[in-house]
Amino acid sequence: MNASGPQDNSTPRLGRVSIIGAGQVGTALGMALRTTGPADLETVTLFDRDPDVAEASRGRGAGDELASSLEQAVHADTIVLALPVPEIVKVLDGFGTMVPPGAVVIDTGSAKVAVVEAMRRALAGGVHAIGGHPMAGTERPGPDGADAGLLRDAPFALTPVRDDPVAVEAGRALAVAVGARPVVVEAELHDRTVAITSHLPHLLAFALASVAGRAAGSSSFEPGLASTGYRGATRLAGSDPGMVAGFLAANATSVAGAAASLRDELDRLLAAMEDGPGPLSAALAGARVLAGAMG
Amino acid sequence: MNASGPQDNSTPRLGRVSIIGAGQVGTALGMALRTTGPADLETVTLFDRDPDVAEASRGRGAGDELASSLEQAVHADTIVLALPVPEIVKVLDGFGTMVPPGAVVIDTGSAKVAVVEAMRRALAGGVHAIGGHPMAGTERPGPDGADAGLLRDAPFALTPVRDDPVAVEAGRALAVAVGARPVVVEAELHDRTVAITSHLPHLLAFALASVAGRAAGSSSFEPGLASTGYRGATRLAGSDPGMVAGFLAANATSVAGAAASLRDELDRLLAAMEDGPGPLSAALAGARVLAGAMG
16 A cells, blocks of 8 residues: 555545535544644645634634635545535535546545445546545534544444545545544445444434424423433434435435334334233343344 | 421431332432431431342442341331332332331332332321332443432432322432432323333334344444444443333333334334435424424
């Protein structure tokens, strides 16, 4: 990887980094990069369609300067697309041809097949493209919700786009530079996995919050009786609905499959519940044994 | 309440407190009581069927001494039944007649109708009985999982058993003594509410952990891609299966109703997901508006 052969076989420098999308994720990445300050980092430029968001992100310390347009932002050595999944695809399709050859393009979307496909069709072969998914965040949207510390030791999925080891190495270098733990994985496998470990939990949190909200509007509910268990189970429902809808819809088939599995499991536990505490306890203990496979 | 009339109308002293069941909840209560040290507290006696658990609980600072039998433990001024719900009912039915008149009996079970009914049938009229549910805990069972600090400002549900204001005041005094926030509520209303805010979240956590565990055993899953979202969503699945089965089975009708509502909501969101990110985002935002009723 670090061979001194032709330019295309050496790991590109971070150089001038552009972060497109200065919300929670983009801000956290910028803050982490500028805090660790890798030797090959020149500047971090921020762009957001909403100038107030961009300014707030710079205020958090996520960037050295602001780009005034997307066209300007894509002229960089490393381009990070930190947007909801449908926006990432739109930016790639609309601006991909403007990315200079030799640049690295990575994203932070939570669904990877749609992004990797867009990267394949929209970016020239000389661009080093790699899908990225830093798996850490808070449920508070925007620059104020950014917490660079959460990236420390968090999984950072890297999904190859083309047969381009340089792109994979550049993704690894970026993940390590922000303190995360790179996990190289095919986009399809990523999407099937996070359908269960992340997307379905988001859907359940919104569904539970909705059920509780409806009940809270009735007379057969005492809102004072919600504690840490409820708050933990609905925390993800604090996430930005547009961002969540973006990754759920982009991974709809796997999410629907995971939801069907959950429904089956729920039905099995509810049937055991009808049989009384003994059989239910055994069923719950069995679920725990299965869950042990998650390590 | 604090009138100086006949003995039965004055708030009883905590006096000699017996905690029956020295697991996580009983240990946390004992630790909190002995740390705050209310003036009317004499001693805290611990009993557990498992002598090692009782000893470990005393080691955490939850009690002054150990009782050698249930018969001995029920001879106290304040008796706290900190057991899984089916065990609470069994102890009341088996030992209720031995409780001295004037004593206060409270429990910590997460389902209250079954407990309140058992208190009504098993305890003499001269015993001040009140259902209790401190809504704070960790997912680590046993004395080692106890964290008295979690009780601070946590809701402590108190469900009246008979027309006995003294019992309610005694319950309030105990809740305040451990740093919690008393919420007096009918047992039926309590059970319908926590079916949604606590019992269903437990069931979902076990179901999700089971689905993930099954998937982790297959080749289409990358276990490295689980992060804070997954751990938060499955945290409650670390709870003791016997304890969870006890309260779920004791509240089966309300839990089944809550699960049916969740399934409907999930189906609605999955249908919106098929319509694409726009409609799904609107549906998720609507769920958030509803959830706002929870405050």
